Amino acid sequence: MLVVMEQDATQEQIDAVVARIEENGYGARPMPGGQRVAIGIVNNEGPVEPALFTGLAGVKDVVPVTRPYKQVSREFKPEDTLIEVGGTVIGNGHFTVIAGPCAVESEEQAMAIAEKVRAAGAQVFRGGAFKPRTSPYSFQGLGLEGLRILARVREAFGLPVVTEVMDEASFDAVEAYADIIQIGTRNMQNFSLLKRAGRSSRPILLKRGMAATVDEWLMAAEYILAGGNPRVILCERGVRTFVHHSRNTLDLSAVAVVRKESHLPVIIDPSHAAGRRDQVLPLSRAAVAVEAHGIMVEVHHQPEKALSDGAQSLYPHQFAQLCREVNDIFRIVKPGGAGAAQADPREKSA
């Protein structure tokens, strides 16, 4: 933390800031610059509250220096976190493809899509049972029945399943059925839900809030780790900007930043970023190109009849092409990598 003084701050004002710093148990280190004095705060354990200084006479600005997160940071744990679920490993050295419909609509639908995406190389099946919808009048998901269908999909195809939890009330049920529990973009700072996730035995797939900074996103993950659950998968799904040719703007730089700052795996959801089918393939290729650890893609065997998000769902043959291309690019980006490469359907069929 650095307290920057006004250019015309008096020595009394500087002394008062130094006194306030020392009262709080820190050390103060005044630095006369070309135009003004700045006062460094030293010997602090963790972040210092800026409000201690912002109101004092002669103070122009308070500049934080350290990052606020702790257990999620690579400085705390240098080696990459690998998350193993149902025989699939998510994390560095692997590229995991998660696919399935936006919402589970019926057993027939889920089975039909699962068959297609497994054949194309998906390693995890996705499908919503509890659906967060902007309108109270839209289809809200099949609920518990949706969870049961997901369990039957896992049994039938050997694919672990990921599904979203919307509240604490239904957390136990979701936990009982899902292999990975998703917390959606609108709940990224639902701190009660994050605390419950911290007590879960399941890996948590934590989507970035649509206007969250990377710091806020990592702090949301910190809630889960601080609660005792070290298995968090971060998922970038686009942020809200002035741009309107895609539903959100996919922030691919976030992947490099997260990989540098944190040991947690980070994947991309191109479907919700794009909101339109024709951008999903190029953004998926871009995801592997920036070294994300995987993608989560919406696929539907009859997108024009989907009860939600049909416009962004791929047809199965488009998804098969996508799998081939991301696997090929993965081999270039990560020559010795595993995971997705093994699922390449062309190799299987050989």
Add this chain to the structure above:
Amino acid sequence: MLVVMEQDATQEQIDAVVARIEENGYGARPMPGGQRVAIGIVNNEGPVEPALFTGLAGVKDVVPVTRPYKQVSREFKPEDTLIEVGGTVIGNGHFTVIAGPCAVESEEQAMAIAEKVRAAGAQVFRGGAFKPRTSPYSFQGLGLEGLRILARVREAFGLPVVTEVMDEASFDAVEAYADIIQIGTRNMQNFSLLKRAGRSSRPILLKRGMAATVDEWLMAAEYILAGGNPRVILCERGVRTFVHHSRNTLDLSAVAVVRKESHLPVIIDPSHAAGRRDQVLPLSRAAVAVEAHGIMVEVHHQPEKALSDGAQSLYPHQFAQLCREVNDIFRIVKPGGAGAAQADPREKSA
């Protein structure tokens, strides 16, 4: 809904869109333009799903025409909703000032601040008992004890109280103590919480999400009305933009839009928008100038010792000046208005 065709769309493609429209029970009205054909959808009750058409051959774009909300709209209920709570009326013709600390820290603190803000003219007391904090290591509020302190403030000063609810688990407790229940910006699309609020007997103060459009905000309110609770107060608190000289960018145009589209009252939170004390007074004056129905302001008797948000909390004497100025402006903007004008401390002391 308008389905816009590609310039080179064939008659077969146009016919296929018309057929799809009619299959869904709507009427189709093709319109040849200068460069392309657009097909209007008529005879629909409520919104039409765009995904029905986005994937069809020859379709360039799908343009929605109607707004998605219903019960919150002024077209549904033309007259303004007035919300009466503890003798104070919130809504058109009134300007309500809500004030208090960010968090309830102790009974002494709450009482000291309540005395000051009531004397200055505040009509409702605010204070957080359950605090949503970005960091799991920050002060999380006094919880139930905070609620009890709020009840004692109400008793001592005759001020109704508003406080935030963070989850369904604590909703009953908050409902038992609070006069108005706040749903915070991070929970604006916590749909489970909104549904619970729809079953509440208390008015709900619904903050706008930090990246929510007005449509999404009104749809969140729609959840509450659809659940059976017609008493919602909307609260604009700044949106996230590239701008960094204030914590958020206060979107004052939203007030005019909400007043036009909806019958619900809309107030402004200048403290969270600004994030810094020196912007709160000008933004409060601006709030009344754009005809918001009130403001909610953070005040602390010792901001430099506040456990949260001290940098943006006003000193009591600053708040007193604020009340005088917003009341004076209210008389200009709304010559026959009531509410805040009666609380003008200069008139009281006369």
Add this chain to the structure above:
Amino acid sequence: MLVVMEQDATQEQIDAVVARIEENGYGARPMPGGQRVAIGIVNNEGPVEPALFTGLAGVKDVVPVTRPYKQVSREFKPEDTLIEVGGTVIGNGHFTVIAGPCAVESEEQAMAIAEKVRAAGAQVFRGGAFKPRTSPYSFQGLGLEGLRILARVREAFGLPVVTEVMDEASFDAVEAYADIIQIGTRNMQNFSLLKRAGRSSRPILLKRGMAATVDEWLMAAEYILAGGNPRVILCERGVRTFVHHSRNTLDLSAVAVVRKESHLPVIIDPSHAAGRRDQVLPLSRAAVAVEAHGIMVEVHHQPEKALSDGAQSLYPHQFAQLCREVNDIFRIVKPGGAGAAQADPREKSA
């Protein structure tokens, strides 16, 4: 400038940063914190180039401390700049109303509008002769003939005129006719144009770029002052955000920041911020409420026939109401203020 080291930076890496600082003629002051070392740079005259340090081993971050601007800053010149033009003073203690059509369309149109806005209390007339248009096929303004019409308006009504300059080639002509020269939002960082403005004898009305930070805006003004022209009026006109119910999002906090950081006057353009007539009156009242030094408003006697921006132009009777209300609010915000108060038509007619 503060160079923040990685947590595991070695003493050699710290020494290398210190050496690099000293090589560049500055002083280095290492500060061991709780988790890492940060190194303050002292004895610098003006900003330090961050790139000197970002690439060095063990460096995590480089944090600037001082503001980049100089002559525009209040630290450089504490007293407010007042700009006198044609008998009107723009700056602290005054509230100036500038009004007129988006574009000068004909002498009849300009004269008709000028008569109306002068009667309502406007002190400066606005009208575009050279129009920046998104489309090459839209009306581009009357050019030189537009300038001549503006001169006749000044003569007929005694109002100084402001008009936009789009390039260096037409700068001399605009300078010959206009009392105040506007540089538009799209040219805020047209540095060649800013340099030319720095050699002008006219005051420059510098609009904020639609995605410019306040720092960038002030640096653009710095170009003009550094070039020798101290008379710059800043104009906030809304910034681009995800919000779409107004054309841009008016950033009223910017006024408080500019007033604090700079001695230059700052006004508001509510018309371009809103893009729709019904938001112009509330935003104008908000402008005076946040202590802007004036507003610039589009008015047209026949908005539905305007060649540009008709949707946001006020009818004359709406503008007259606006003048009355902003003047009333100005008296509250600035009890001893001058300028707009004198132009209050109700006082004139008394």
Add this chain to the structure above:
Amino acid sequence: MLVVMEQDATQEQIDAVVARIEENGYGARPMPGGQRVAIGIVNNEGPVEPALFTGLAGVKDVVPVTRPYKQVSREFKPEDTLIEVGGTVIGNGHFTVIAGPCAVESEEQAMAIAEKVRAAGAQVFRGGAFKPRTSPYSFQGLGLEGLRILARVREAFGLPVVTEVMDEASFDAVEAYADIIQIGTRNMQNFSLLKRAGRSSRPILLKRGMAATVDEWLMAAEYILAGGNPRVILCERGVRTFVHHSRNTLDLSAVAVVRKESHLPVIIDPSHAAGRRDQVLPLSRAAVAVEAHGIMVEVHHQPEKALSDGAQSLYPHQFAQLCREVNDIFRIVKPGGAGAAQADPREKSA
């Protein structure tokens, strides 16, 4: 264009809108919907001015249907534009790598960097002679001397050169020396400069404005095509958002949209998007993955001594790795593609 009426609009109001449409020479087609009437405008040649209708009684909204651009659109010219310059082809089927320093600092510097980037496979050399700088006190480029150095680089290494033009005054000089003329992000809507570019014989590399929509960007290109110059290369370089871990947020979806809407080539500038060296390689790989037609990358042999943008400039060995990887990915994305593939240094050295 669709004029949407209020729910309670009267038949008289609807008739008045129809009359206004017909007065302007268009056809009107009223469509009764479930809740309101919308009126389609037909038989128009090109866009209709919304302001004709926004002010009329009973009108709720005006919804544009057609895109505003013409010559740049794929509907106008379906086949891809290929731009040949100095033996290199830019456009569909090719992946062009442009590289060099941010600014030309000296002949030695330019030659040293050119040698490195050509060896690694760059096909075009970049370097700024006239530099747009936020601060008037920063290095502004070598000007004419910089242009002369670029000419010597072309002669020495056989690489065509691209450099930025900042104003009309220096356009002739830049045109005389450069093979491709760049118009920077801050000048994207400098319409006078765009008109001059429309009269140029050189290809124009048009960067997207930092807050421009794709429509505005294409309209800026339309200015150049309308002026007579059909050779425009679009360049996405990141947009301004709330995100601050990169200098700008690279909008990779824009590539898919531009490729669909326009026949012009579109490339990516990862260096200015990122603002930090460690994001340039992943974003470059992402650029080819989304089927951009090339990239423009900043490279410096001594980034820590660069006079501008050193923090984002690659070291030559990093650039060589980048060329290898983007070429490998290009072969996957575009199996039969040409251009960059031929410049692969590993194949050359074979």
